[in-house]
Amino acid sequence: MHRSTFYGVLAATALTAGAAGAATVDDVKERGKLNCGVSTGLTGFSAPNASGDWEGFDVAVCRAVAAAVLGDPNAVEFVPTTGKTRFTSLSSGEIDMLARNTTWTFSRDNDLKFEFAGVNYYDGQGFMVPTGLGVTSAKDLDGATVCVQTGTTTELNLADFFRKNNISYEPVPIETNAEALQQYTAGACDAYTTDASGLAANRATLENPSEHVILPEIISKEPLGPLVRHGDNEWGDIVRWTLNALIAAEEYGVTSANVADMASAPGDSPEINRMLGTEGNLGEMIGLDADWAANAIAAGGNYGELFAKNIGEDTPIGLSRGLNAQWTEGGLLYSPPFR
Amino acid sequence: MSDTHAQSVAYVRDTFIAEQAPPTREAGAVKWLRENLFSSIPYTILTLLALFVIWQLLSGFLPWLFGGVWTADSIRGCREVLDGARGGCFAVLTERWNQLLFGFSYPSSQYWRPTLALVLLFVAVAPVxxxxxxxxxxxxxxxxxxxxxxxxxxxxxxxxxVALLGVVVGYVAFTYAERRGFAIGLLAAVAAAAVVWWMGGLAAENGQFLLRLTPVQSRDMGGFMLNMILGTVCVSLSLPFGILLALGRQSKLPIIKILCVAFIEFVRGVPLITLLFVANVVLAYFLPPGTNFDLILRVIIMITMFASAYIAEVIRGGLAALPRGQYEAADSLGLDYAQAMRLIILPQALKISIPGIVNVAVGLFKDTTLVSIISMFDVVGMIRGPILASTDWNGVYWELYGFAALLFFVTCYGISQYSQWLERKLATDNR
Amino acid sequence: MTSVPDSQSDGSGGFRPSMLLNDTRYRGLTFQFVALVLIIFLVGWLGMNLVSNLAAAGLNISYDFLDEPAGYDINQALIDYSSRSTHLRAALVGVINTLLVAVLGCITATIIGVTAGVLRLSKNWLVARLMSVYVEAFRNVPVLIWILAIGTVVTVSGANPREFLTRGGAVEPNSELILGAFALTNRGFYAPSVLLGPGWIAVLAALVGGIVGALLWRRHVRQTLFKHGKLLPGWPAWAILVLPALVVQLVLTPVSLSMPDVASNNFNIQGGTLIGKPLIALWLALSVYTGAFIAENVRAGILSVSRGQTEAAAALGLRPRRIMNLVVLPQALRVIIPPLISQYLNLTKNSSLAIAVGYADITATLGGITLNQTGRAIESVLLLMLFYLVISLSISAVMNVYNASVALKER
Known part of the structure; x- marks a missing residue:
């Protein structure tokens, strides 16, 4: 309403209109940019690198969605969020989607009114302890001091685990991962607990990784995935099927190297043809261009490539696929069919 | 004459004794030491204690500072170079220098722009x-x-x-319409400025490419630059609001007074961090659906509110310190409220308040580091976020915090020294 | 103002709309009316936005979450608390923790501040310079950086509690508890806890009696001094204070100490009282930070007492200590106390940064974990602000009463 009075001073900083609720996809297209909420810094999942570009597994999902909708994997505005601000940012419309290693839980789905578009990483909470403690099981941690990062489901799982096993502990809540690690290395806590993926990443950064061991117990289920607001099913579908396209692409052997080739003309596999838009009209059904999935895959590669590039065994984080392997290889990744 | 005198009063000397050096314990360094450090037993104990503290501090600090590593690509590189010796890993500062100062997403080819703005800032504040x-x-x-x-x-x-033009036109309109009363003048100024901004807004949209610099989004601001921006913008914005609030609190109109008192006491009663939480997680719900201020603007609004309340209290002190005669003299000249305030009261009250305002400004500037808690990447946010989270530098603390502390110390100490200089100057002016 | 005869309204007696803007009698009303309308409009507009935003997102404002189990543990709680307790109780723990660190911090900050302020005026050049460095270093660097830095110092400087452990006699510990009772570790300070057995009320009663007795003795000393000019010794006051309670304790032994236990656990010292590292770090950081500001207030207060006062007191033959106690301090205090109280207020507000060192104050529980877990941002932040507002307003009220009493004495 005060647009004219505000104009001179605030023009470039203020009032980027983005209607919450209705037709997010139209807003994104009109804006030409996808606003994607990510974490303020978790190596391997989302963190700006030395030259300031966002990198990581969650970041790759944002880029894939941007590529599917806008055709440009770089048309993303990354909005760093903390554990506290992420849900408000999403429900107030500041961001279009949240890809911030967020656990899919009942109350977040139903009470906070969010829609999880799927799971991009199956995680679970574990413990890291110094080898010198001689601890082999989390149940031996009776009386221990445990560092835990606040603002996640981690501290709830921790309380539940110790309560269930009827042993005591002393929690030390820490705001950032880096500070938790500092406390842990200084011996201010006996154990550090967070998602197992994070533990592996952290262990890799320690001075002597071999002096620390990750305990075998995984005390929780942490399906991490991108989420959107309730009430905009078209947008939810776009994010969900972009993620599915990445997973299916790995299953069918479509990679960033051969996707351009395969998308140029129909091939032998009808499923791949439908997904890449050389056959049928799946793109039209979802309200995007026919080559939406091809763009998403070309952005950074299929699921397997993204995994290997950001958090896989050849990276400092060095995670194995484990639960996150394709269903054909004993994992949980199972994309519904493209037909 | 001297002869007779010398004979009659034989015991009076007729020559000066040659000047002698004072005893060693009453001269030079020894005297200074004796008087200032070892004048009594308790003082001696205190001195020895102080020497011990200084020795402790320096013996830890100096080897760390001078044994530091300035070039390495990660903390592991530092550890290799140091090889167990004592020394800081200052390589993090050289490698992440730009990130600490400008944040990680300000385009690196454009760093000269904020730097130039900083230099111009010194030129601009000098006459004030x-x-x-x-x-x-x-x-x-x-x-x-x-x-x-x-x-x-x-x-x-x-x-x-266009913004500048609006201000100028508004001012011209004000000077013309003021003779019909202050309120009318103000109204005319706002209306004239609004018209200019509206028309100029249309023009600016059409002239997107005139003398165009690469636009940078506010969320790309970061590092110490963000602290400087928040500090300068919020302090300058809060001055006019603070003056209005102070006048409102001193006003005889009960409703205005109650509103101002409530606002000031509310804002001063809560920590800044809760106001930042409001900016970050609550404010979005209170704005019309669809509008979306970006975070930096919401934070500027909140910090400005915060600073206004504190500055209002300082100015209220200045207003209260003015002798009543000044108010009465203004009344007796037949000046109305706006004229009396503008011409008589405020110039004097503001002059008295300057040291207090500077103190508020320093405190506020330090408090801009709190934005790191709400996911903004100011210098502390850069350290706690991207830099310490990276596998390369996880584990370097003292070097980073020390650097941030040094930046703030230099700035704030400079400002407070200025404030003290000004206080001395004002104090002599009054004599 | 009302006594001025007004020619405009005299003759016509009428009221013209332009008078609303031009007549000083009505202009105030106009302004207030406009301001009120604007405020009501603004508040209404914000409220409407809130309602429509919440409706669009399918959310509501509800405080029911306060009754639900919090589900998380808190490391330092002065009242009973477990992860099954409600969010409300978690908030209460936070409130108590905030008040705890605020009170402790105010006390130590005052001690540090007064010491540093006095020493900064000392004639000892080295000490005065050192205090200047301390004051400037802490005043000119943000409190957040100091809290983070001091948190790190406390973390890396203490010994690991494992150094003290015997693990049921299996290993020889590297360090012994001081006096078998105290240990400073990087997880906090271990001390014996006090167990109150049956009859502890008798000890308490004896102690109270001792305090009353000691006060009576001091009054007696003062009266004999004024009446007979004879100065009785002061030490019996201490004897009267301590002896009764000591006797009761020795006879009945109702109060006992529980020593920290180094044998029963593999990770931590058990039993006793643990003052946790987060509390120590925050307490220390807030104390030294605020102490620097208080030092400046104290210095200004002492300098505000004119030299003539000191000289006059000396001329009367008062000894230096008495000059300080009877002449300088009472006058300096009037200048020191108002800014001192606002420093206390600042310290309390700065304690909201507790989470930076992992201390569970109200901002960390209600405004942190509870907010994160329930997503109830508006409700939590409102409650949080309300709490701080209540504290600040009560302290301001106390200060106003004090200022009023000082102002009376001034005449």
């Missing part, structure tokens, strides 16, 4: 701070906000130009 400088320099000060906006955010020069 030092009354001896030629008054014509104040024009630079008036132009500065528009220049700085254009430099830091980029885009076409038309936007700040």
């Amino acid at each position: 701070l030092f009354p001896d400088l030629p008054r014509k320099l104040l024009i630079v000060t008036l132009l500065y906000p528009f220049t700085a906006y254009w430099l830091i955010w980029g885009g076409t020069i038309l936007v700040p130009l």
Whole structure:
């Protein structure tokens, strides 16, 4: 309403209109940019690198969605969020989607009114302890001091685990991962607990990784995935099927190297043809261009490539696929069919 | 004469004794030491204690500082170079220098713009701070906000130009309409400025490419630059609001007074961090659906509110310290409220309040580090976020925090020294 | 103002709309009316936005979450608390923790501040310079950086509690508890806890009696001094204070100490009282930070007492200590106390940064974990602000009463 009075001073900083609720996809297209909420810094999942570009597994999902909708994997505005601000940012419309290693839980789905578009990483909470403690099981941690990062489901799982096993502990809540690690290395806590993926990443950064061991117990289920607001099913579908396209692409052997080739003309596999838009009209059904999935895959590669590039065994984080392997290889990744 | 005298009063000397050096314990360094350090037993104990503390501090600090590593690509590199010796890993500062100062997403080819804006800031504030400088320099000060906006955010020069034009037209309209009363003048000024901004807004949209600098989004601001931006913008914005609030609190109109008191006491009663939480997680719910201020603007609004309340209290002190005669003299001249305030009261009250205002400004500038808690990447946010989270530098603390502390110390100490200089100057003026 | 005869309204007696803006009698009303309308409009507009935003997102404002189990543990709680307790109780723990660190911090900050302020005026050049460095270093660097830095110092400087452990006699510990009772570790300070057995009320009663007795003795000393000019010794006051309670304790032994236990656990010292590292770090950081500001207030207060006062007191033959106690301090205090109280207020507000060192104050529980877990941002932040507002307003009220009493004495 005060647009004219505000104009001179605030023009470039203020009032980027983005209607919450209705037709997010139209807003994104009109804006030409996808606003994607990510974490303020978790190596391997989302963190700006030395030259300031966002990198990581969650970041790759944002880029894939941007590529599917806008055709440009770089048309993303990354909005760093903390554990506290992420849900408000999403429900107030500041961001279009949240890809911030967020656990899919009942109350977040139903009470906070969010829609999880799927799971991009199956995680679970574990413990890291110094080898010198001689601890082999989390149940031996009776009386221990445990560092835990606040603002996640981690501290709830921790309380539940110790309560269930009827042993005591002393929690030390820490705001950032880096500070938790500092406390842990200084011996201010006996154990550090967070998602197992994070533990592996952290262990890799320690001075002597071999002096620390990750305990075998995984005390929780942490399906991490991108989420959107309730009430905009078209947008939810776009994010969900972009993620599915990445997973299916790995299953069918479509990679960033051969996707351009395969998308140029129909091939032998009808499923791949439908997904890449050389056959049928799946793109039209979802309200995007026919080559939406091809763009998403070309952005950074299929699921397997993204995994290997950001958090896989050849990276400092060095995670194995484990639960996150394709269903054909004993994992949980199972994309519904493209037909 | 001297002869007779010498004979009659034989015991009076007729020559001066040659000047002798004072006893060693009453001269030079020894005297100074004796008087200032070892004048009594308790003082001696205190001195020895102080020497011990200094020795402790320096023996830890100096080897760390001088044994430091300045070039390495990660903390592991530092550890290799140091090989167990004592020393800081200052390589993190050289490698992440730009990130610490400008944040991680300000385009690196454009770093000269905020730097130039900083240099211009010194030029712009100089005439305000030092009354001896030629008054014509104040024009630079008036132009500065528009220049700085254009430099830091980029885009076409038309936007700040139109804003400036609006201000100028508003001022002209005010001077013409003021004879019909202050309120009418103000109304005319606002209306005239609004018309100019509205028309200029249309023009700016069409002239996107006139003298265009690469536009930079506010969320790309970071590092110490963000602290400087927040500090300068919020302090300058909060001055006029603070004056209005102070006047409102002193006002005889009960409703206005109650509103101002409630606002000031509310804002001063809660920690800044809760106001930042409001900016971050609550404010979005109170704005019309669809509008979306970006975070930096919401934070500027909240910090400005915060600073206004504190500055209002300082100015209220200044208003209260003025002798009543000043108010009565203004009344007896037949000046109305606006004239009395503008011409008589405020110039004096503001002058008394300057040291207090500077203190608030320093406190506020330090408090801008709190934005790191709400996911903004100021210098502390950069350290706690991207830098310490990276596998390369996880584990380097003292070097980073020390650097941030040094940046703030230099700035704040400079400002507070200025404030003390000004206080001394004002104190002598009054004698 | 009302006594001025007004020619405009005299003759016509009428009221013209332009008078609303031009007549000083009505202009105030106009302004207030406009301001009120604007405020009501603004508040209404914000409220409407809130309602429509919440409706669009399918959310509501509800405080029911306060009754639900919090589900998380808190490391330092002065009242009973477990992860099954409600969010409300978690908030209460936070409130108590905030008040705890605020009170402790105010006390130590005052001690540090007064010491540093006095020493900064000392004639000892080295000490005065050292204090200047301390004051400037802490005043000119943000409190957040100091809290983070001091948190790190406390973390890396203490010994690991494992150094003290015997693990049921299996290993020889590297360090012994001081006096078998105290240990400073990087997880906090271990001390014996006090167990109150049956009859502890008798000890308490004896102690109270001792305090009353001691006060009576001091009054007696003062009266004999004024009446007979004879100065009785002061030490019996201490004897009267301590002896009764000591006797009761020795006879009945109702109060006992529980020593920290180094044998039963593999990770931590058990039993006793643990003052946790987060509390120590925050307490220390807030104390030294605020102490620097208080030092400046104290210095200004002492300098505000004119030299003539000191000289006059000396001329009367008062000894230096008495000059300080009877002449300088009472006058300096009037200048020191108002800014001192606002420093206390600042310290309390700065304690909201507790989470930076992992201390569970109200901002960390209600405004942190509870907010994160329930997503109830508006409700939590409102409650949080309300709490701080209540504290600040009560302290301001106390200060106003004090200022009023000082102002009376001034005449």
